Amino acid sequence: MSKHSYVMIHQFNNREEGCQEECFHPDIVDRIRKEMPEEKLLEGxxxxxxxxxxxxxxxxxxxxxxxxxxxxxxxxxxxxxxxxxxxxxxxxxxxxxxxxxxxxxxxxxxxxxxxxxxxxxxxxxxxxxx
Amino acid sequence: MSKHSYVMIHQFNNREEGCQEECFHPDIVDRIRKEMPEEKLLEGxxxxxxxxxxxxxxxxxxxxxxxxxxxxxxxxxxxxxxxxxxxxxxxxxxxxxxxxxxxxxxxxxxxxxxxxxxxxxxxxxxxxxx
DNA sequence: TTATCATATGAGTAAACATTCATATGTAAT
DNA sequence: ATTACATATGAATGTTTACTCATATGATAA
Known part of the structure; x- marks a missing residue:
């Protein structure tokens, strides 16, 4: 399991902090996470x-x-x-x-x-x- | 007198700090200073x-x-x-x-x-x- | 209204950073 | 060799800044 999906699942399971259904869109968040450039590149x-x-x-x-x-x-x-x-x-x-x-x-x-x-x-x- | 030329003259008259003739080129320094972009732009x-x-x-x-x-x-x-x-x-x-x-x-x-x-x-x- | 939720913000804290001072390194001239 | 000079660097310092916590604001729903 990639680091990304680990963090993502962590997010999904900890919704006491953050906003609820109306504004929290797992599909969008998931897609954006997947299309983010490599962490190495972003740090550079x-x-x-x-x-x-x-x-x-x-x-x-x-x-x-x-x-x-x-x-x-x-x-x-x-x-x-x-x-x-x-x-x-x-x-x-x-x-x-x-x-x-x-x-x-x-x-x-x-x-x-x-x-x-x-x-x-x-x-x-x-x-x-x- | 512009702020630039003030600082420049200040530099010329305080050569105890910094290097001497061989590497200090008033003409070059002067030209570069003049062609530097506006201080406002650089800060921005x-x-x-x-x-x-x-x-x-x-x-x-x-x-x-x-x-x-x-x-x-x-x-x-x-x-x-x-x-x-x-x-x-x-x-x-x-x-x-x-x-x-x-x-x-x-x-x-x-x-x-x-x-x-x-x-x-x-x-x-x-x-x-x- | 009251309760709930999403976002914004002030204060506090720890870490990062730009500058200064003192000094080290390395090069060249005498 | 010795001296002078140009640049580099370590330690110390004051400032900036990213984050956290607590709470404020502003909007919606009940």
Whole structure:
């Protein structure tokens, strides 16, 4: 028995909490549960958006969208602490959203994913409509 | 003088923190700063992604992507507390990502933005490539 | 009206997170 | 080698946030 159907049956047998017949539709709930994407995918999605969902990181990405930059220049562009920038770069690197390469004493960062600019584009359209 | 140029000049005059000439490129930093999107837009973007960046909310959106649902059925689909679901629905409503309408004793929720499914689509592609 | 039900919401709590400070690592120039 | 510099990272801290519990609101049915 799949994890999904286990939880579903659990729901069916515990109707003291939740609403009754008029609004509780086992058939609909069942169908939707079956058509939900894999839990792994949903977690990955939430994780991706969580990484994008921070002011500092969004500004980093918008800067890198224009050109490859060293940490130092990024720090200047953002006007913030070098340590804070490095910490956020690590989060972006772990999420495979940016990549880095060494050049002399410096480390140059750039975007590592073709979807990111698309996400920012689409997201901007949503924001503009508010 | 714009806020941007103020911060920029501040940066130029405080080089004790940060890196020196070899990696600090005033011209590049200046250009990037000028071409950065409006701060308002960036904040809105980060806020949008932050709202999408939660496991529960992503699951709600994937359920609503299939059909309009009342809170009660959503609660069953997700297998969680009604209060928790309502709290998250409020976050999604505030962000204009879902909308609601009353029907009898129930409140039916549905997606309110054409961009959201596109964002989920694009995001999924990124996740699949990991 | 009164009782019942579906949803919303405020307060409290524990966990997650962004930033700062101090310092470590690694590279390059002298 | 020694010094200076660019970046990374661990620990500490203040803030944000997701969830739970209790209860409020609002609608329907008896």
């Amino acid at each position: 999605l939430a994780q991706l958006f969580k990484v994008l969902g921070d002011n500092t990181r969004i500004r980093i990405l918008n800067a890198l969208y224009q050109t490859e930059l060293c940490v130092c220049d990024l720090t200047s562009v953002l006007g913030m602490n070098q340590s804070a920038v490095s910490h956020q770069l690590r989060v972006l690197r772990d999420a495979k959203i940016v990549k880095s390469r060494k050049k002399g004493k410096n480390v140059l960062y750039s975007l590592d994913d073709s979807h990111i600019s698309g996400l920012i584009q689409l997201g901007s359209e949503h924001v503009h409509e508010q | 973007l980060a806020q949008l992604f932050k709202v999408l960046g939660d496991n529960t909310r992503i699951r709600i959106l994937n359920a609503l992507y299939q059909t309009e649902l009342c809170v009660c059925d959503l609660t069953s689909v997700l297998g969680m507390n009604q209060s928790a679901v309502s709290h998250q629905l409020r976050v999604l409503r505030d962000a204009k990502i879902v909308k609601s309408r009353k029907k009898g004793k129930n409140v039916l929720y549905s997606l309110d933005d054409s961009h959201i499914s596109g964002l989920i689509q694009l995001g999924s592609e990124h996740v699949h490539e990991q």
